[in-house]
Amino acid sequence: MTRIIAGRARGARLEVPGAGTRPTSDRVRESLFGALESADAIAEARVLDLYAGSGALGLEALSRGAAEADLVERGRQAAGIIRRNAAVVAKAGGHARARVHEVAVHSFLLRASGPFDLVFIDPPYDIDDAAMTADLVALAPSLSPHALVVVERARRSTPPDFAAAGLDLIREKSYGDTALWWAEPSGGEDAPAETAAADAAQPETESQSR
Template structure:
C-alpha cells in the first residue's frame, strides 16, 4: 500500500497499477522529500512528474505545498489510476487538482509550455539510454533557471547524459538497487550555494 507521507493530504491512500510500473519505495520517497524540503524546493513549485506510474511523487509534492503538478503517464490503465489518486489527494488535502496527461513522455515534452521548477523522471528500467537522454534534451527548455531535475533508475543503469541536455549533475545517491541523480540547468547558481530555495 502506498500513502502520502506528509503535508495536507498526509495518510491519503494511493492505488498502484498492478503491472507496468515500479513505484518508488517509501524509504526512497521519505529521503528524497526530506532533502527537497531542506533545499526549500517544494513550496510554490511548478512540478512535473514524468512516467508518473501511480503519481506518488508528484502528489507528495502537491501535499507538501507545490503550486501545481503535471503528471504524465502513457498507459491508459495507469493514467486512470493516476487520475483517481489525484482526486483522492485533492479531496484529502483540500488542494488544487493535479493535471493528468495520458501521453508518452517525449511527445508531451515537445508540446508542453513550462516552466517547471521541480521535475521527477522515473523511466522504466528497460528504457533505452538514447530515449531517456532525448527526454532530458526536450525537457531542458521547459525548466525555470533554478529548477531541479531528479532522475530515478536502477543502480546498474547508465547514468543520464545531463551534459548533453545542458544540465549539471550535482548529487547522486544510491538506495539499494535504486539510484537518484539530481541535476539543474548548467548555468544555474550551484544548488549548494543557492539561498533562493
C-alpha cells in the first residue's frame, strides 16, 4: 500500500493498480519532494502528472500545497483508482482540485492549455526514445517560463532529449535502477543551491520497490 508522505493529507492510503503501472517507491518520492520543496517548486503550483498510474506524484504535490493537478492516465482501471485516491486525499485535507483525464498522454498534450509549473513524466520503461521526445516537444508550449519537468525512467535508458523541446537538463540522480532527470525551459532560472544541498544529503543509490 502506498501512502501520502507529507503535507495536509499525510498518511492517506492510496490504491495501486495491480498491473500495467510502475509505482514510484516511497523513498524515491520522499527524496524527490524534499528537493522540490527546497526549490520552492510546489506551493501554489499548477501540476501535471503524465502516465499517472496511481496518481501518487500529483496527489503528493496537492498534499504539500500545490494549487491544482491534472493527472493523465489512459488505462481505465488505473484512471478509476486515481479518482478514488483523489477523493481520499481531498477528504484528508490534501486539496480537492484534482482532474483526472482518461486519455493517451500525447493526445492530451496536443490540446493542453497550461501553463503548468511542475510536470511529472513517469512513462512505462518500455516507451521508446522517439515517443518520449514527441511527448516533451508536445508539452513544451504548455509550460510556464520557470517550470520544472521531472522525468523518471530506468537508469539504463537513454537520457531524454530535452534540447529537442527547448529544455535544459539541470539535474540527474539515480536510485537503484531508477533515474530522475530534471529540466527547465531554456533561459529559465537555475535551481536554487538549497535544492542541490537537499540532493547531496540523500544517498546516491536507493532501492526501488516494484
